[in-house]
Amino acid sequence: MKADKKLSEHFLKGHEKYLRHISIDCVVFGFHENELKVLLLKAKYAGKWALPGGFILTEEHMDEAAGRILKERTGLDKIFLQQFYVFSDPDRSTKKINQGFLKNLGIKLDKSWMFDRFISVGYTALVDFTKVIPEPDIFSEKCEWFNIHEIPEMILDHENILVKAWGYLRLQLNFQPVGYNLLTTKFTMPELQKLYETILERNLDRRNFQRKIIDTGILKRLEETKKGGSHKAPYYYKFDLRNYKKALRAGMGFEL
């Protein structure tokens, strides 16, 4: 189907397929080259950027919906997802955005479910950056990663959603397998530390960090080292998922 056809059908008949008034917005976190990244879409015409999002099928679990949406944007199955907040301000004014969108596209419509008010459920997603193949949706022209410190101008309240998700990620650090989901299978201690530092937004002492994380028992050190830097080669580690989950049940005690 042609893109325009898909779009006008979405505006005209989407309400038969999806629950009205409810949308999902996802903040997809990745970690690459020692930087925390977020996956964003460039909205057609609006010029601003948007969070990957979508709607809930009439008989679908909301968590499944979020998984389905992100499978389309990333190519990944079984993404680690958590709902973190519902954004329900009646003045979120999705109406204007969606009307302007159609206008630019050259389609005229007086009524559409897309002009209604939307309550949006925010999800955080943790993915392995290296495995993602970014794919724009029908409303977007691009899909790209951004450094968390270099977020472009965003539509609606999406920047607010993003900031709130980041705060949630920080709170989750001691209770969810954040490292496991954001890093590749094997990684070095400095990489893991940088991940913690970026999320917590503060520097940690290298030696104390290593001791603390080793003492939790959540890591297994490999024989292999990461060569290539002009310095001593750091060991690779991988997570001991069994111990990781056990440790998380009790909470891991990194000060926020």
Added chain:
Amino acid sequence: MKADKKLSEHFLKGHEKYLRHISIDCVVFGFHENELKVLLLKAKYAGKWALPGGFILTEEHMDEAAGRILKERTGLDKIFLQQFYVFSDPDRSTKKINQGFLKNLGIKLDKSWMFDRFISVGYTALVDFTKVIPEPDIFSEKCEWFNIHEIPEMILDHENILVKAWGYLRLQLNFQPVGYNLLTTKFTMPELQKLYETILERNLDRRNFQRKIIDTGILKRLEETKKGGSHKAPYYYKFDLRNYKKALRAGMGFEL
């Protein structure tokens, strides 16, 4: 308006007033005579109990909706409310419940927005037990407090919602003014400790608890003591809200 009239109007025309497919369920916590309590409604005919809940007006902020609903159930304004989770299983089967409800009432209806699937947003509410005047809604015959350890059989997934809310309350203890909202203006140290013990589900050392809580600076000791027990009269305390909020920003560090 007569109760039955109100009810049939709700089933027939509620969708003009409220957002479809979305409901709110509140877990209202109170603390009285050293027990953590939850406010429940006895559903008409079903015999089981339910959380206080309701729907969102078409142009209303969801948080306002929760406030409005609880004002009706408790008589209280400006209740401390927090959303904590969205329950979105498509098999929550509110349909059966609502159909059965009407049947028992002797009303016949083939179609109603109330037979649709509902996604429910869970809220926790912290109230001063002594100020609440429980008031049933149009679906209920009673509204009463229950000890958190003596919860009766509940409709749908409401017991699950309640348990999840309790867990959330525990997580919030270090970051939200839980004591301030659950206790009366003045209270004794043993009362405060009991509140913490009940929420955390473990015993705390009396002397260490006192030191720790005093050191945070969130309390002001009054000259007055609580007489009446056959033992030394404990001092009354009240919260220093300014310091309390400051301490909460940093997190208060009671081990969960």
Added chain:
DNA sequence: CCAAAAGTGTTTAAAATACACCCATGC
């Protein structure tokens, strides 16, 4: 051989825990 960054261990300070005695009150 030099710069850069990783590996490792000890010392010190702070926080949590365990524990004991005295004090007011009502019966």
Added chain:
DNA sequence: GCATGGGTGTATTTTAAACACTTTTGG
């Protein structure tokens, strides 16, 4: 006067923080 539970202080253990030297690697 005695049982009950509240007020207060100290010693000990555990945990977190501060800190320095040695080692490996690439250029």
